[in-house]
Amino acid sequence: MKKLSNSTRLTYAVLLALAVVAPLVGLYPVFLMKLLCFALFACAFNLLLGFTGLLSFGHAAFFGSAAYISGHMIKTYALTPEWGLLAGTVGAGLIGLVVGLVAIRRQGIYFAMITLAIAQMVYFLCLQLPQTGGEDGLQSVPRGELFGLISLASDTSMYYLVLAIFVACFLGISRIVHSPFGQVLKMIRENEPRAISLGYQTDRYKLVAFVLSAALAGLAGSLKTLVMGFATLSDAHWSMSGEVILMTLLGGVGTLFGPVLGAGIVIALQNLLADKVGSWVTVIIGVIFVVCVLAFRKGIVGELHATLVRRLRA
Numbered sequence: 001m002k003k004l005s006n007s008t009r010l011t012y013a014v015l016l017a018l019a020v021v022a023p024l025v026g027l028y029p030v031f032l033m034k035l036l037c038f039a040l041f042a043c044a045f046n047l048l049l050g051f052t053g054l055l056s057f058g059h060a061a062f063f064g065s066a067a068y069i070s071g072h073m074i075k076t077y078a079l080t081p082e083w084g085l086l087a088g089t090v091g092a093g094l095i096g097l098v099v100g101l102v103a104i105r106r107q108g109i110y111f112a113m114i115t116l117a118i119a120q121m122v123y124f125l126c127l128q129l130p131q132t133g134g135e136d137g138l139q140s141v142p143r144g145e146l147f148g149l150i151s152l153a154s155d156t157s158m159y160y161l162v163l164a165i166f167v168a169c170f171l172g173i174s175r176i177v178h179s180p181f182g183q184v185l186k187m188i189r190e191n192e193p194r195a196i197s198l199g200y201q202t203d204r205y206k207l208v209a210f211v212l213s214a215a216l217a218g219l220a221g222s223l224k225t226l227v228m229g230f231a232t233l234s235d236a237h238w239s240m241s242g243e244v245i246l247m248t249l250l251g252g253v254g255t256l257f258g259p260v261l262g263a264g265i266v267i268a269l270q271n272l273l274a275d276k277v278g279s280w281v282t283v284i285i286g287v288i289f290v291v292c293v294l295a296f297r298k299g300i301v302g303e304l305h306a307t308l309v310r311r312l313r314a
């Protein structure tokens with residue numbers, strides 16, 4: 001296992017190095033930033049589903065609400081980017097706290113349906129509130145200057161900010177997962193009655209995990225608004241929740257890097273095929289998802305990891 005851990009660290013180091021030089025070798029920074037935003041969104045969702053065992057159908061509520069909150073605060077009150085991102089993250093975390101207090105009292109499909117119902121309420125608010133711009137969305141959100149000193153007008157400088165935030169969040173999620181708190185979450189996922197019998201107040205652990213996941217999803221939504229300069233109703237639509245579920249399952253639920261790979265595949269396909277096949281891109285992604293579920297029950301990364309472990313034990 002130690003050898004596998006070292007190889008994993010080496011893989012992450014190589015991937016980080018490639019990410020650092022990516023804009024310098026001609027890759028489009030805006031595409032890379034969008035990929036990182038959705039990768040963070042998928043990692044946040046995976047913290048809830050993959051490591052706690054809670055399937056939420058309403059995570060678009062946190063992604064979309066934070067997108068609007070941060071965009072409104074930056075545009076209307078001229079906040080610097082870091083304060084706008086903080087406002088969106090805290091706002092999503094507070095919404096997650098309210099939703100979590102209601103939803104964690106139920107399990108399975110009932111939990112999923114409660115999160116979906118509340119997410120639809122959030123979507124309705126995003127549609128009706130005058131601050132959100134209605135069907136036109138929130139447009140012309142400026143990037144501003146980080147700490148009032150570093151201009152983010154350049155796509156390259158903005159990219160490195162997004163990359164730094166993503167790496168910090170990825171390492172934070174890794175730390176959470178491997179901490180005693182993370183081990184309790186895994187115990188709840190595998191056998192909640194046993195965790196209760198051992199004296200753990202599982203509802204509290206699930207609530208904390210839910211709020212953390214919502215806050216990180218909110219940070220992803222806030223970053224997306226800052227990168228693209230707008231927030232739209234699609235950010236809070238139920239289909240966005242479906243996309244993040246697809247990304248997580250495709251890459252490998254319960255793995256650290258799986259959601260990143262899943263997000264990369266989905267976003268890349270959307271960008272590459274949108275101009276060629278139009279709305280059929282959704283059908284193509286659906287077919288790929290079905291094939292992966294049938295052929296790779298643990299997701300792409302999950303199956304690769306299982307295969308590597310079997311070979312090391314052989």
